[in-house]
Amino acid sequence: MIERKIYLKQVLPFIDQDIIKVITGMRRSGKSVFLQLIQNELKRRGIEENQFISLNLEDLANEPLTEYHQLHKYLLDRTKEINGTSYIFLDEIQKVPNWQKAINSLRVTTNCDIYLTGSNSQLLSGELATLIAGRYIEIKIYPFSFDEFLTAIDSPRTNLNSDFMNYVNIGGLPFLSRIYQDKIACQNYLTDIYNSVVLNDIVSRYSIRNVDLLQRIFGYLSSEIGHPITASKIQKYLKSENRMPSLDTILDYINYSTEAFLFQKVPRQELRGKKSLKLNEKFYIMDHGLRNIILGNNQRDIDQVLENIVYIELKRRGYNVEIGINKNQEIDFVATKGNEKKYYQVTYLLANESTITREFGAYNGVQDFYPKYVLSMDNFDFSRNGIIHQNIIDFLLETSK
Incomplete structure (x- = not known):
């Protein structure tokens, strides 16, 4: 163990x-x-x-x-x-x-x-x-962190990038560390877990008849990880698929998903006015391996998956996490714990100057002296203007050092 x-x-x-x-x-x-x-x-x-x-x-x-x-x-x-x-x-x-x-x-x-x-x-x-x-x-309790995953698979930690891509694809449910090299076995296990959560913890508990609608809503939440979501947006999406559930039904199904720990809802906060914004909340899935089952290839949407991994890691470390609104810009995560406060921007790669400007520019006008980070998979240090650039794998493993 x-x-x-x-x-x-x-x-x-x-x-x-x-x-x-x-x-x-x-x-x-x-x-x-x-x-x-x-x-x-x-x-x-x-x-x-x-x-x-x-x-x-x-x-x-x-x-x-x-x-x-x-x-x-x-x-x-x-x-x-x-x-x-x-x-x-x-x-x-x-x-x-x-x-x-x-x-x-x-x-x-x-x-x-x-x-x-x-x-x-x-x-x-x-x-x-x-x-x-x-x-x-x-x-x-959250699924395995990347550090726990490495320990569970007895990794020598000499090829962290390869290990991390395995983690990106299968997630952190503990049993998977025993079968992580067998992709089909992992897929079957994740499918069974997803069906167990949906059918046992949600459908049976709340006597839901329209299971297809429930799963379509979960699919929408999974595809929109890191994006603001409202019930009306989901309703519009379902209307395009010739389904017209009420807003109350949509809200109920979303609440059921958070009650079963399938998704977590993250509020947005106006940084300057300290006002919490109740609309356009974001959702993250508890285990990103389940997203792979719901939608397919996690590597195709690597930006979203990395953001999800960072969010769950911050929650695992005991932070309260909100989305920061800075004028017309958005800061991915504002993490607080007691008197401690940190800001995080997450992206896959700082591939060009426009990406660098966007990610670091999200902090423009934030005048406090709390640490501000940009996390990416780059190995080169892009830190500037007091904003710390950190490799995502280094961030995930920093508590083990």
């Missing part, structure tokens, strides 16, 4: 604390393995394995426990058999309606340390979430 240090660092301070640890992320992004990593850490601390209570709630054998009273009774009975702290690990807790009632009761009545995973962003919203408000921490 790859030791996902960036996430372990987030959870370690809360081990043995009266805080429910909720691990969220899209399907097959590594949540279940992360639970095992936490158990390994507990064992290193001297905790006996017989103090662990682990359940995968997608396992058919555990289906009776997806009723919250039954889950509560089972866990309560198990904790009574354990001397000392019970460490409870529940995988895919969203399978249990009203799970918050069972978990909150266990938290207040037993000596336990609770870890949950879930594949839906609505896990912690709604009226019942108030039962555990202030008593949980959410840890968001």
Whole structure:
């Protein structure tokens, strides 16, 4: 197993604390393995394995426990058999309606340390979430970073460009590191994951009848990565294909995609007035390998894919990310974390002077002293006027140095 240090660092301070640890992320992004990593850490601390209570709630054998009273009774009975702290690990807790009632009761009545995973962003919203408000921490798991991908495939890191193109094409879902050299196997696996997210997490959950419309909307979002999107634009596109869904339907389907962690919505911010713009938001796919399945060759739209990779990497590093609006220009990403702030422009190559002028010129008039970057695949350093040019691969690997 790859030791996902960036996430372990987030959870370690809360081990043995009266805080429910909720691990969220899209399907097959590594949540279940992360639970095992936490158990390994507990064992290193001297905790006996017989103090662990682990359940995968997608396992058919555990289906009776997806009723919250039954889950509560089972866990309560198990904790009574354990001397000392019970460490409870529940995988895919969203399978249990009203799970918050069972978990909150266990938290207040037993000596336990609770870890949950879930594949839906609505896990912690709604009226019942108030039962555990202030008593949980959410840890968001993303697919493998490029650095993790290199570690997983045991790369000697002597041919990073070739390894990176493999990563561009197949994405970062952890299992792919085992079969990354078999393109057909990778394609089949990604297709199965995409169908699982669409059919299990969206179609079944929301009782959607028009699956074709849903997939066409997802195709549109994938093709427009990095471009401002509105429901009316999607409606106009669908009209050209002789489909006329309502704007409400389109908005609902988009929301379902973000709730299932298939896409992430990124707001735009007016840099000078600090005003958040609610319209024309951008969308990025959680794993760019899935985009390859939805649309085809990622290398054909390499600019968009690189932008997607950089966005997810910034989120993985814990930044809040927005699109910056600077007069009539746009800055790809404004990344903030506490008092830290960085600006990023992303392009494939600075191929000519007009591209250089456009990318570096996006910062014209931004007067603050926060770091400003232009990321590209170029190896030559184009830094100028206090703006840092950085190779994208170097950017992706900088946390490992």
